[in-house]
Amino acid sequence: MQEFLLPAIHQALRAASINTDKQVQIEKPADKKNGDYSTNIALMLSRECRRNPRDLATELIGHMAFPEGTVEKMEIAGPGFINFFLEPAFIMQSVEHIIREGNGYGSSCTGKGKTAIVEYVSANPTGPLTIGRGRGGVLGDCIANLLSTQGYRVTREYYFNDAGRQMQILGESVRYRYLELCGCEVSFPDTHYQGEYIRDIAEVLFMEHADALADSSDNTVFKDTAEAIIFNSIRRTLERINIRHDSFFNEHTLYTAAEHETSANQQVLDLLDEKEFIGRYDGATWFLTSKLGQEKDKVLVKSTGEPSYRLPDIAYHLDKFRRGFDLIVNVFGADHIDEYPDVVEALRILGHDTGRIRVAINQFVTMTVNGETVKMSTRKGNADLLDELIDDVGADATRLFFIMRSKDSHLNFDIELAKKQSKDNPVFYLQYAHARICSLLRMAAEEVGFRPDGTGSHLMQALCLEEEIQLGFALLDYPEVIRSSVRMLEPQKMVEYLHTVAELYHKFYQECPILKAEPEIRTARLFLSVATRQVLRNGFGILGISAPESM
RNA sequence: GUGCCCGUAGCUCAAUGGAUAGAGCAUCAGCCUUCUAAGCUGAGGGUUACUGGUUCGAGUCCAGUCGGGCAUACCA
Incomplete structure (x- = not known):
């Protein structure tokens, strides 16, 4: 309906010889007395034209014409609003x-011919999905759906890493549980994954190989089995709430290079170095963010020689640009809030149009169970499983509850309410x-x-x-x-x-x-x-x- | 300490800088021999945390104060 009124207003502005770069705004007044639609254009232009807003509105109305049977009447109201009343039959x-x-x-076709990538969930396969991930997952999925309606060709991507230290620990955790099943005396370290699911994975291996793997010092089979099983479970959980990714991007590919080429990580270092934003001191390689007014530089390569997470992050986003997406949307939780400005800065330095990047950050979820609030935290280990929530309240309630509050607000998920059939x-x-x-x-x-x-x-x-x-x-x-x-x-x-x-x-x-x-x-x-x-x-x-x- | 998010009815939350700040829940009062009462109608409930500022106009923008969350790693 905006499309119907807008041209007439622009026409009236031209007729009144008003040139402005101000955007004409049409809104629906809260009170029906103020019309079906309303514009504040006369108020906005009042100063710029040095005219009384009501006079201006009067002139504009004089220049507006609508086909018979569409607009019933126009009124000037309050300080200078122009209110439109539509014919019911026209509605x-x-x-x-x-x-x-x-x-x-x-x-609409505003995104027609354009491509977008939406990255969401992106949990490493170290354990089943938690409720905290669920909110970002549903948010990202809905954003992807929204962009599709605007004609964008949307890629839904999941970014993960199966090569880091956490995955090594995962493999070792399974190995310890496996040795327990073999009857060995082991003391399970505090630093390792405590969850029940580790035992389940160990059991799978034990069923298949009995104690044949007990003497192996190789962690690989434990890690790989764990990864396969966990990734499967993650995808199954997502599937239950209608989330399906088109593409899974493995962070590890950024570390390796084809013959005669350098890895994506190394390319970022080289490129930033050319722009003189790389420094080497204290045994590490740094992104000189202090040159950008930040307090401290950021480590890109640790003194151990391993990249810190920031480097592959930049490389990953460089890859997104190279894939030519017109719009790059990243969805993640508030705990990653400090991460993206560095990525954006790096890409800007490398000459990319960072205006294409949009970041959607969702605040955390607190669960209310019987009136008691329980805060979710993966690190404190009290996070509940997304799967259990879906079992409890169903897929539809899970999805709707995650997005029925704005992403900036700290969501209060009332389990009892979500379960109610009323x-x-x-x-x-x-x-x-x-x-x-x-x-x-x-x-x-x-x-x-x-x-x-x-x-x-x-x-x-x-x-x-x-x-x-x-x-x-x-x-x-x-x-x-x-x-x-x-x-x-x-x-x-x-x-x-x-x-x-x-x-x-x-x-x-x-x-x-x-x-x-x-x-x-x-x-x-x-x-x-x-x-x-x-x-x-x-x-x-x-x-x-x-x-x-x-x- | 510093950065980001939040502070609105008893509770959970809305409100592209617009007109008398709105919904749901809860509370109270009504509506089913009538297409699904899993619904509808009505009532009460507010100094938008606080103090200044910007302007035709501020819950919204700016500065400060107070309170809550999240970050602030050579973890991801």
Whole structure:
């Protein structure tokens, strides 16, 4: 609907000989008294034009013209807002487009021909996924879905490392447990992975090889088996909540090089060295971030000769640029917040357009169990498993709860609430609206032969009750909600919006008889229901939750 | 100490610098012989942590204070 008003406003500005680089803003006033849509353009330009905002608004209105039957009236209000009131029939006429566009409603082509990479989850295969990872996982997945609707060709990538010290320790941990199974006396070190899953892996090896591996001093079989099993479990867990990556990028590949070539890590060092941002002292190789106004330099290669995590990180992002992505989105938790500025700085120094990088950081999750809050921390070892959460509350609730608060807010996950099969639970509230429509349409098909793809959607233009108009009007917001979710990398906007749509549908359903109405009104209301179902479905698709046809 | 995020109704959270700060839960009062009551209607509930500043306009931006979280490794 913004697209409908915008050209007229620009036209009016031209007619008034106003040139401005200010963006015209159209918003939906909270109060209906202030119109269906409103623009503050006169207020914004008031100073620049040295004119009274109300006078300016009057002139602009004089220059605006709309086709018959679209805009009912325009008003100047308050300090100089221009408020637009639409014809109800025009609103409902626009709703018809939703049905016509179907699954494509809400998509746009702003990203057409562009590629995007979204990196998320990226947990090393040292153990099963924890709840803390879940939030970033779902956030990243929804962001990828959002970008897809805008026409981007999206690569969903998982970055991991199976070569570091942590993986060595993992292998050793399995080996200790295995030796226990063989009946050897071992003291399991505190520094190693304590989880039960280590024993399970050891058991797999013991079942297969009995004690044949006991004398082996080679850690490889333990590490490799652990990695395979754990990665499998991670992917299975992700699959349960509809997360599937297109590409798994192994950090280790950045350390190695083909013949006559240097490794990606080494290339970064060389390139930064050319720009004179590399220093060598205290036995280590440093990224001279102090030259950029930071307090300290950052280690890229430790005195042991091993790269610190920062170097492969930069190399990895350099690789993303080399792969030519137009948009690079990184999703990670607040504990990595200090990591990305160095990466961005390095790439900027190397001459890349770092404006392409967007970082979505999610704050941590605290679980509420029976009113008690439990903070999640992988390091303290009290993190619960994502799998157990999914067992407990289901995939849909898991996904929705992770994104129903903005990513910047510290999420409070109320397990009891997520488990409830009642209206208190927002998952059920949303899904119930969809199921209710499906049920209604089934009945309509049976009783009066109604077909959602049939004719008669134009009859919606006759609808004029408050509940009908409000619902139809809300459905038209959907594309704008997607746009703003994309702009802010914030699926939470979608959740809130869909909740509003569900609420308005329930009100409509409550107040307006559908099957029992006169045939023409009945058809009109059924089509309004079809349009609502379409918006809910499309929205659920982005959030990755199911759209049940009955409950 | 320094950097980043947060502080809004009893609780969980919304509000691209816009008009009288909104939802849900909880509380209280109503609505089913009627298409799913897994729903709807209504009521109460606020000095937006505090103090200044910027401007037509600040919950939002800036500075400071207080409180909570996360970082601040030659861990990832």
